[in-house]
Amino acid sequence: MSDDHSKHHIVQPTTYATILGALLLFTVLTYYVAFIDLGVLSNFVAMGIAVTKGSLVVLFFMHIFYSTRLLWVVVAGSFGWLGLMLVLTLGDYITRHWDIQHRIFF
Amino acid sequence: MSAHVIESKPLVVEHKEEQENYLTAGYTLKSWFLTLDHKRIAILYLLSVTTMFFVGGIFASLMRLELMTPQSDLFEPDNFNKLFTMHGIVMVFFFIIPAVPGVLGNFLLPLMIGAKDVAFPRLNLLSWYVYIVGAAFTMFTIVSGGVDTGWTFYTPYSTSSSQTHVVPVVLGLFITGFSSILTGLNFMVTIHRMRAPGLSWFRLPLMVWSIYATSIIQILGTPVIAVTLMMAALEKVLRIGIFDPNLGGDPVLFQHLFWFYSHPAVYIMIVPGMGVINEVVTCFSRRSIFGYRAIAFANVGFVVFSFVVWGHHMIVAGQSVYSALIFSILSYLVGIFSAIKVFNWTATMYKGSISFDTPMLYVFGFQGLFLIGGLTGLFLAALGFDVHVHDTYFVVAHFHYVMVGGLVMAFLAGIHFWWPKMFGKKYPESIAKFAMILVFAGFNLTFFPQFILGYLGMPRRYASYPDEFQVLNVMSTAGGSVLGLGFLLIAAYMVWSLVFGKKAGMNPWKATGLEWEHTTSPPPTENFYETPIVNEDPYNYANRDFTKDFNKEVKLGA
Numbered sequence: 001m002s003d004d005h006s007k008h009h010i011v012q013p014t015t016y017a018t019i020l021g022a023l024l025l026f027t028v029l030t031y032y033v034a035f036i037d038l039g040v041l042s043n044f045v046a047m048g049i050a051v052t053k054g055s056l057v058v059l060f061f062m063h064i065f066y067s068t069r070l071l072w073v074v075v076a077g078s079f080g081w082l083g084l085m086l087v088l089t090l091g092d093y094i095t096r097h098w099d100i101q102h103r104i105f106f
Numbered sequence: 107m108s109a110h111v112i113e114s115k116p117l118v119v120e121h122k123e124e125q126e127n128y129l130t131a132g133y134t135l136k137s138w139f140l141t142l143d144h145k146r147i148a149i150l151y152l153l154s155v156t157t158m159f160f161v162g163g164i165f166a167s168l169m170r171l172e173l174m175t176p177q178s179d180l181f182e183p184d185n186f187n188k189l190f191t192m193h194g195i196v197m198v199f200f201f202i203i204p205a206v207p208g209v210l211g212n213f214l215l216p217l218m219i220g221a222k223d224v225a226f227p228r229l230n231l232l233s234w235y236v237y238i239v240g241a242a243f244t245m246f247t248i249v250s251g252g253v254d255t256g257w258t259f260y261t262p263y264s265t266s267s268s269q270t271h272v273v274p275v276v277l278g279l280f281i282t283g284f285s286s287i288l289t290g291l292n293f294m295v296t297i298h299r300m301r302a303p304g305l306s307w308f309r310l311p312l313m314v315w316s317i318y319a320t321s322i323i324q325i326l327g328t329p330v331i332a333v334t335l336m337m338a339a340l341e342k343v344l345r346i347g348i349f350d351p352n353l354g355g356d357p358v359l360f361q362h363l364f365w366f367y368s369h370p371a372v373y374i375m376i377v378p379g380m381g382v383i384n385e386v387v388t389c390f391s392r393r394s395i396f397g398y399r400a401i402a403f404a405n406v407g408f409v410v411f412s413f414v415v416w417g418h419h420m421i422v423a424g425q426s427v428y429s430a431l432i433f434s435i436l437s438y439l440v441g442i443f444s445a446i447k448v449f450n451w452t453a454t455m456y457k458g459s460i461s462f463d464t465p466m467l468y469v470f471g472f473q474g475l476f477l478i479g480g481l482t483g484l485f486l487a488a489l490g491f492d493v494h495v496h497d498t499y500f501v502v503a504h505f506h507y508v509m510v511g512g513l514v515m516a517f518l519a520g521i522h523f524w525w526p527k528m529f530g531k532k533y534p535e536s537i538a539k540f541a542m543i544l545v546f547a548g549f550n551l552t553f554f555p556q557f558i559l560g561y562l563g564m565p566r567r568y569a570s571y572p573d574e575f576q577v578l579n580v581m582s583t584a585g586g587s588v589l590g591l592g593f594l595l596i597a598a599y600m601v602w603s604l605v606f607g608k609k610a611g612m613n614p615w616k617a618t619g620l621e622w623e624h625t626t627s628p629p630p631t632e633n634f635y636e637t638p639i640v641n642e643d644p645y646n647y648a649n650r651d652f653t654k655d656f657n658k659e660v661k662l663g664a
C-alpha cells in the first residue's frame with residue numbers, strides 16, 4: 001500500500017483557470033451543437049461532451065488526477081457500478097416493445 | 107510451509123482474572139452509552155438487535171396463529187397486512203442486516219487484525235445512535251397505526267392507495283440506512299489501514315474478507331434505497347410523477363431501484379454469516395481452510411454479481427422479456443460463488459478431526475439449510491418456474507431457508523463460538539445442543555410445508571386460504587412454536603451463563619487467530635497487551651500442539 005499523505009500535490013491556479021476555460025468552452029459547444037441536426041448521433045455527441053466535462057471536474061477539481069491508484073480504482077469502480085444500474089434498467093425500457101417497435105433509441 | 111508462530115517465548119499469564127478487561131473498565135451508564143470501545147459498541151448492538159429479533163418474532167407468531175385456520179378470524183385482513191409488513195421491516199432492516207456486522211463484526215474485526223479499535227471509534231458510536239434513532243422512529247410509527255405495504259413498499263399502492271403511515275416509516279429507514287453506510291465505511295478503512303505487522307491480505311481470516319465485501323455492498327447499495335424510498339415519500343406527498351402512471355411515472359421503475367439495493371442486501375445479510383462459518387468450520391475440523399483464495403475471491407464475486415441480478419424479482423412485473431432472460435442467466439452465475447464456498451467448507455471437513463460442539467452443530471445446520479435455500483433460489487430464477495410460484499409461499503420458504511436457515515444459523519454459530527471470548531464465560535453445553543436441535547427441527551417443520559403450499563399455489567400475504575391448505579398450515583404453525591421455544595431457551599441460558607457460567611479461559615476451543623491466542627477472555631480495553639506480529643497463514647491448525655493447555659499462555663509476537 002502506498003501512503004501518499006505526506007506529498008500532497010499543489011495545483012497551480014493556472015491549471016484551475018485552464019480547466020475552467022475548457023468547461024466554459026464545452027458549454028458553448030453544447031449550445032451550438034444543439035442546433036445542428038445530427039439524427040441519432042446528437043444524443044451521443046451531447047452525452048460525449050457532458051462526460052468529458054464531468055471527467056475534467058473529477059480529475060482536476062476533485063484532485064483524482066494526482067491521487068493514489070487505489071483512489072483511481074474507487075472512482076472507476078463507482079462509475080462502472082452506476083453504469084450497471086443505468087444499463088440494466090434502461091435495457092428493460094428499451095427492449096419492452098421490441099416485437100412491435102423497431103427503433104432502438106426512442 | 108509457513109513459519110512456526112510458537113518460536114517466541116510464551117508468556118505465562120497467572121493473574122489475568124484480576125486484571126481489568128473491557129467489561130470491568132467502567133460500570134456507569136455513561137461508560138456504556140458514551141463508550142468508544144468497539145467491543146462495548148458490539149454489546150450495545152447485541153442488545154438492540156436481539157430486542158428487535160424478539161419484536162419481529164412476536165409479529166411472526168401472531169401471523170402464524172392467524173394462519174392456523176382458513177378464515178381470517180383472529181385478525182381483520184387489514185391488520186394482517188400490517189402484521190406481515192412490520193414483521194418484514196423489523197426483521198430485515200433492524201435485525202438481519204445489522205446483526206452480524208454490528209455485533210460480531212464490531213467485536214471481532216479489530217481483534218482479528220491485531221488493532222486497538224476500528225479506524226473511527228466516534229463514527230462507530232454514531233452509527234449505533236443513528237440505528238437507534240431510525241429504529242425508534244420506525245417503531246413509533248408502527249405503534250401509532252402501522253404500515254400495510256409489505257416491506258417492499260411497492261408503488262403505486264404505497265404512493266397512491268395506502269392510507270397507512272408510509273412516509274414516517276420510510277423516513278425511519280432512510281435514517282437507519284446511514285448507520286449501515288457509516289459502519290461499512292469504518293470497517294473498510296480499518297481493514298485497509300490498521301492491520302498488524304505481517305498481516306498481509308492473504309493472511310487475513312476469511313471473516314475479514316467477508317466483512318470487507320459486505321462493507322462495499324453497503325456503501326454502494328444503501329444510498330440507492332435511501333434515495334428511492336425518499337422519492338416514494340415525495341411522490342406520495344407532492345405527487346411529482348416519478349412512479350405514478352397517471353402523472354407520467356412508471357411503477358416498475360420503483361421495483362428496479364428497490365431491488366437494485368435489496369438483492370445486494372440479501373448478500374449484506376448472508377456474506378458476513380458465511381464469514382463466521384469459515385472460522386468455526388476450521389476450528390472444529392482442526393484443519394486449514396480448503397481453497398482460501400477461492401473463498402476470498404468468491405466474496406469479490408458476490409460484490410460484483412449481486413448487483414446485476416435484481417431483475418429476478420420482477421420476472422412477472424411487466425419488465426421486458428429480454429431483460430428477464432438476461433437477469434435469469436446472471437442469477438444462475440451468482441450461484442457459482444455460493445457453491446464455491448459450500449463445497450470448500452465440505453472439503454475442509456473431509457478427513458478433519460471433527461468435534462460436535464454447539465457452534466459446529468450450527469455449521470452443519472447452515473450447510474444443509476443454506477443448500478436448500480440457495481438451490482430453490484435457482485429454481486425461482488428459472489423464468490418458467492417463477493411464473494408459477496412468484497408471490498406464493500414457495501418464495502417465502504426460499505428466503506426463510508437462506509435468511510433463517512443460513513444467516514440465523516451462522517449468527518448463532520458465531521455467538522456460541524465467541525461467547526466465551528466476549529464474556530469470559532461458558533454456556534451449558536448440553537442445553538445448548540438441545541436448543542440447537544429444537545431450532546433446527548422447529549425451523550424445518552415451519553418452513554418445509556411452505557414449499558409445498560407455494561407449489562400447490564397458496565399465495566403469500568393473505569389472511570385466509572382455501573380449506574385444503576389447512577393441514578400444512580397447522581404443521582407450519584406448530585413448527586413455529588418449537589422454533590420460538592428454541593430461541594427463548596437460547597436467550598435464557600445465555601443470560602444465565604453471564605452470572606453462573608464457568609470461567610472460559612482465553613482459548614477454550616483451542617482455536618487459531620489473534621483474538622484467541624494473543625489476548626485474554628474478555629480482552630482488555632486496548633485488546634492486546636502487546637501489538638501482535640503475524641508470521642503465518644490463518645487456520646494453521648497443522649502447526650498447533652493440542653496436548654498443551656491453551657488457556658494458560660498468551661503467545662506474544664516474535
Ligand code: HEM
Pocket residue numbers: 258372373375376418419437438440441444479480481482483484486487488492495496497501504505508509512513
Ligand atoms: C443462489 C442464490 C439466490 C438466488 C438465485 C435467488 C433467487 C431468488 C429469486 C428469483 C427470488 C424472487 C422470487 C419471486 O418473487 O418470484 C428470490 C426472492 C428472495 N430471496 Fe433469493 N436467491 C438467492 C439467494 C438468496 C439469499 C442468500 C437471500 C438472503 C439471505 C435471499 C433472500 C431472498 C428474499 C428476501 C426474497 C423475497 C423478497 C420478497 O419478495 O419479499 N435469496 N430469490
Ligand SMILES: [Cu+2]
Pocket residue numbers: 368369372415416418419
Ligand atoms: Cu434477489
